[in-house]
Amino acid sequence: MSVIKYESAVRGPLIDGTKDYHQITEDILKPIETTPSKLWKIGFTIAVLLLIFGVYSVYREVTYGIGEWNINKTIGWGWDITNFVWWVGIGHAGTLISAILLLFRQGWRTGVNRAAEAMTIFAVICAGQFPIFHMGRVWMAFFVMPYPNTRGPLWVNFTSPLLWDVFAISTYFTVSLLFWYSGLLPDFATIRDRAKIKWRKRFYGVAAFGWTGSTKHWQRFESLSLVLAGLSTPLVLSVHTIVSFDFATSVIPGWHTTIFPPYFVAGAVFSGFAMVQSLMIITRKVLNLQEYITMEHIEVMNKVIVLTGSIVGIAYITELFMAWYSQNPYEGYAFYYSRANLFSPYGWSYWGMMACNVISPQIFWFRKLRRNLTVTFFMSVLINVGMWFERFVIIVTSLYRDYLPSSWSYYYSPSTWEIGFYLGTFGLFFTCFFLFAKWFPVIAIAEVKSILKKSGNKYKNEELRHELENDSIEEFTKKFSHH
Amino acid sequence: MATYSNTFEQSAGNKKWGTILTGIGILTLLAGIGLLGFSGDEHSKTRFWAGLLQNSVYFLLVVNAAMFFLCATTLGFAGFTISFRRVAEAISTLVPVFGVLALVVLLAIVFTDQTHIYHWMDTVTRENDKIILGKSGFLSKPFFVIWTIVAVGGWTIFGAKMRKISREADDTAMDTETAKKWLFKNSVHASLFIVCFGLTVASTIPWFWLMSIDAHWYSTMYSWYVFASTFVAGMALIALYIIYLKNQGHLPFTTKEHLHDIGKFMFAFSIFWTYLWFSQFMLIWYANIPEETEYFRIRMHGEYRGLFWLNLILNFVTPFLLLMKANAKRNYTIVTFAAVVIIFGHWLDFYLMVAPSTMKAHGSIGWFEIGVAIGYVGLIILLVGRGLSKSPLVPMHHPLLKESIIHHT
Numbered sequence: 063m064s065v066i067k068y069e070s071a072v073r074g075p076l077i078d079g080t081k082d083y084h085q086i087t088e089d090i091l092k093p094i095e096t097t098p099s100k101l102w103k104i105g106f107t108i109a110v111l112l113l114i115f116g117v118y119s120v121y122r123e124v125t126y127g128i129g130e131w132n133i134n135k136t137i138g139w140g141w142d143i144t145n146f147v148w149w150v151g152i153g154h155a156g157t158l159i160s161a162i163l164l165l166f167r168q169g170w171r172t173g174v175n176r177a178a179e180a181m182t183i184f185a186v187i188c189a190g191q192f193p194i195f196h197m198g199r200v201w202m203a204f205f206v207m208p209y210p211n212t213r214g215p216l217w218v219n220f221t222s223p224l225l226w227d228v229f230a231i232s233t234y235f236t237v238s239l240l241f242w243y244s245g246l247l248p249d250f251a252t253i254r255d256r257a258k259i260k261w262r263k264r265f266y267g268v269a270a271f272g273w274t275g276s277t278k279h280w281q282r283f284e285s286l287s288l289v290l291a292g293l294s295t296p297l298v299l300s301v302h303t304i305v306s307f308d309f310a311t312s313v314i315p316g317w318h319t320t321i322f323p324p325y326f327v328a329g330a331v332f333s334g335f336a337m338v339q340s341l342m343i344i345t346r347k348v349l350n351l352q353e354y355i356t357m358e359h360i361e362v363m364n365k366v367i368v369l370t371g372s373i374v375g376i377a378y379i380t381e382l383f384m385a386w387y388s389q390n391p392y393e394g395y396a397f398y399y400s401r402a403n404l405f406s407p408y409g410w411s412y413w414g415m416m417a418c419n420v421i422s423p424q425i426f427w428f429r430k431l432r433r434n435l436t437v438t439f440f441m442s443v444l445i446n447v448g449m450w451f452e453r454f455v456i457i458v459t460s461l462y463r464d465y466l467p468s469s470w471s472y473y474y475s476p477s478t479w480e481i482g483f484y485l486g487t488f489g490l491f492f493t494c495f496f497l498f499a500k501w502f503p504v505i506a507i508a509e510v511k512s513i514l515k516k517s518g519n520k521y522k523n524e525e526l527r528h529e530l531e532n533d534s535i536e537e538f539t540k541k542f543s544h545h
Numbered sequence: 546m547a548t549y550s551n552t553f554e555q556s557a558g559n560k561k562w563g564t565i566l567t568g569i570g571i572l573t574l575l576a577g578i579g580l581l582g583f584s585g586d587e588h589s590k591t592r593f594w595a596g597l598l599q600n601s602v603y604f605l606l607v608v609n610a611a612m613f614f615l616c617a618t619t620l621g622f623a624g625f626t627i628s629f630r631r632v633a634e635a636i637s638t639l640v641p642v643f644g645v646l647a648l649v650v651l652l653a654i655v656f657t658d659q660t661h662i663y664h665w666m667d668t669v670t671r672e673n674d675k676i677i678l679g680k681s682g683f684l685s686k687p688f689f690v691i692w693t694i695v696a697v698g699g700w701t702i703f704g705a706k707m708r709k710i711s712r713e714a715d716d717t718a719m720d721t722e723t724a725k726k727w728l729f730k731n732s733v734h735a736s737l738f739i740v741c742f743g744l745t746v747a748s749t750i751p752w753f754w755l756m757s758i759d760a761h762w763y764s765t766m767y768s769w770y771v772f773a774s775t776f777v778a779g780m781a782l783i784a785l786y787i788i789y790l791k792n793q794g795h796l797p798f799t800t801k802e803h804l805h806d807i808g809k810f811m812f813a814f815s816i817f818w819t820y821l822w823f824s825q826f827m828l829i830w831y832a833n834i835p836e837e838t839e840y841f842r843i844r845m846h847g848e849y850r851g852l853f854w855l856n857l858i859l860n861f862v863t864p865f866l867l868l869m870k871a872n873a874k875r876n877y878t879i880v881t882f883a884a885v886v887i888i889f890g891h892w893l894d895f896y897l898m899v900a901p902s903t904m905k906a907h908g909s910i911g912w913f914e915i916g917v918a919i920g921y922v923g924l925i926i927l928l929v930g931r932g933l934s935k936s937p938l939v940p941m942h943h944p945l946l947k948e949s950i951i952h953h954t
Contacts, residue, residue: 068947068948068951069948070624070724070944070945070947070948071721071724071944072721072724072725072728072944072945073622165809167954296816299820303820303824307828310828310832311827311828311831311832312832313832313834318828318832318834319765319828320764320765320766320767320824320825320828320829321764321765321766321769322765322824322828323766323820323821323824323828324766324769324820324821324824365620372743376743376747376748377765379748380748380765380768381765383683384763384764384765387680387683387752387763388763388836389675389676389679389680390836427736429729530947531721531947535941535946535947535950538947538950539798539950542950542951
């Protein structure tokens with residue numbers, strides 16, 4: 063097999079500038095080996111403050127009870143479960159990028175996979191807080207674990223999708239963490255080997271698990287990635303599928319609909335990629351990584367966004383259509399009175415969702431807009447606002463008027479501590495992300511290097527490459543044929 | 546490299562078998578018209594139209610999936626497909642032909658008032674059934690007919706355009722800038738097809754053609770389920786033709802690496818189909834609402850019970866076990882076997898969508914259903930062969946061809 067790397071000249075480079083192997087290491091490890099910038103410190107402080115506020119909000123809820131929130135008998139799930147689903151959704155892009163795109167051999171994943179996986183892990187941690195504290199008596203949270211116990215015949219309800227959630231999300235979290243960490247090993251070893259400070263050498267030395275970079279290590283590394291990718295691929299689908307079951311197994315109008323599983327998955331990938339865009343656009347600027355997270359990366363992710371946004375759009379329209387087509391008056395009420403009617407109490411949220419998730423992402427059909435940073439950043443935030451609306455629409459508009467008009471709820475708006483809890487998860491998320499950006503290589507060094515000679519700008523402009531490009535098919539095949 | 550021919554000539558054997566099988570199909574159709582279609586017996590009549598509906602819609606959507614595959618990979622900027630993309634193009638040339646056949650069947654059902662197929666067309670039912678009456682804004686003959694024509698026309702026109710653009714990569718080499726522009730043109734037309742596909746196959750068309758058979762019943766998943774079913778069968782058909790052409794000494798740049806990837810598609814989308822099948826089934830089973838469970842009740846119990854489970858064995862268990870190992874996806878025999886099982890399995894899946902609600906307890910897979918399917922297979926052999934012979938087998942100046950040549954999984 064020839065060692066010449068080839069990629070068509072029509073593809074833009076995935077590593078700009080004139081990088082070589084050494085320069086890549088230098089660029090990516092710079093934040094770790096230097097003291098953090100002022101911007102980092104300010105950002106980190108804000109994140110920690112938010113986190114503290116969140117902790118206090120949760121303290122209120124745990125101490126004084128669930129009454130600190132404005133959820134009520136009719137709207138038993140409110141902001142908390144909305145936020146739970148929202149965060150879990152965001153946690154989907156990372157594993158999709160690291161697993162499915164690895165199986166698809168997509169070179170561009172190497173620029174963003176590390177940060178996206180980190181984002182996934184932090185998002186899932188944030189998500190997990192909501193159902194746990196929604197239990198009210200959080201000290202009983204271990205009751206969700208099925209094990210033989212002294213509580214008599216009291217087992218968890220295996221037929222409940224809420225329990226399936228426990229399994230699905232904890233599995234997802236475990237595998238994502240393993241995937242992320244195993245990918246970090248070679249990079250930790252690089253930091254260790256370059257370290258001039260003693261504690262750094264020791265810290266990253268322990269973290270690198272004795273990685274030496276031997277052929278055997280790489281061999282195992284490669285096969286482990288493939289195994290984990292194979293395990294994660296169904297997990298990308300299963301997590302949000304099971305979250306959708308929380309709703310769809312019920313008989314509540316607006317919740318019980320068969321399209322929910324794939325539609326939730328598409329929506330999750332949609333919001334996850336939007337969050338990756340938001341984070342990456344800031345990160346590449348702050349850490350000066352524009353030559354690794356290039357416009358090619360941004361554009362390709364915008365393509366995923368327009369695809370998944372349109373899939374979600376088809377699902378919304380399908381639901382709306384079926385609510386009428388079914389001629390079921392309750393479905394009709396949920397969709398045409400509680401949702402699509404702009405002048406109903408929560409009509410604003412439905413149309414906010416439609417505008418943010420279906421209509422506005424359509425601008426990404428145009429290449430110019432896909433490659434515009436300002437537009438991309440604005441859209442990525444807008445989409446996550448829209449995806450929050452989606453979960454709010456599903457939960458609140460289906461619940462606030464149940465079958466019994468005497469228990470219809472008054473207008474639901476969250477209490478300070480409900481909002482505080484949500485803000486607190488932002489604090490948690492960004493605290494983690496800032497720490498990650500400081501102490502961990504935000505781009506997978508070893509993996510980026512693996513595409514350098516194929517997709518790096520410097521190598522794409524080599525004489526040899528032009529030669530290959532201009533070769534006739536016969537000459538080309540001769541060069542690449544097995545000897 | 547050994548010498549190879551970039552043109553396909555339909556062999557006498559290919560033509561012979563195509564003609565024989567098509568002949569069997571035509572004879573079956575004629576016999577069907579005489580024995581079933583014009584029979585006084587309502588069951589026989591229903592069977593005639595149900596069999597035609599199942600076959601014509603299934604095979605149309607399968608060949609259309611080839612164009613979907615092309616457009617999706619074009620938009621995804623895939624390089625690996627180029628060495629065999631003409632195979633998918635040749636399969637997609639059947640869309641207009643199968644489209645017309647399906648149109649004839651569907652329009653005949655509508656205009657000759659086959660109310661055992663679409664009982665929402667029955668005027669008496671309409672007046673007395675509040676639910677059907679309520680749906681009549683959608684389930685109406687004019688809307689059905691117009692949308693059917695629009696859909697088939699859309700697939701035909703956008704597909705033909707894609708094939709036409711593809712031919713521009715045959716004769717003259719492109720420099721990088723021209724190539725970029727040309728790929729852009731490709732992606733514009735591919736997205737037109739995809740949008741059309743999303744508004745038809747992934748939503749409205751299965752509601753009209755298949756779901757409306759159970760006029761009271763509804764499932765939001767239905768169209769995506771139908772899509773998954775026909776897409777995986779479409780991939781299987783592409784795999785079969787790649788193996789056939791390789792065995793004939795064609796497609797020099799398509800290697801086991803490419804077949805491996807097609808095998809992955811067959812494997813992955815068989816699981817995806819199962820995922821959609823399970824999601825639809827489980828949610829309906831779990832909620833246990835009579836209006837919804839009736840769809841599965843008739844399929845899970847009684848006459849169709851065996852086929853109901855066979856469907857899962859053929860379309861999930863078999864491809865799952867057969868194609869799981871990497872080497873299996875590179876083995877001509879295993880992939881061929883899996884592809885045949887998948888194509889037959891999803892044909893059966895379509896039978897289960899059509900027959901139980903139309904034929905009730907009188908359904909059976911017999912000479913008519915199989916005969917018509919054989920006819921379709923014959924047409925595929927004849928027409929894909931013709932499609933392949935009409936253009937070079939590899940677009941030699943496609944800007945991504947070299948990537949495809951060195952592709953390895």
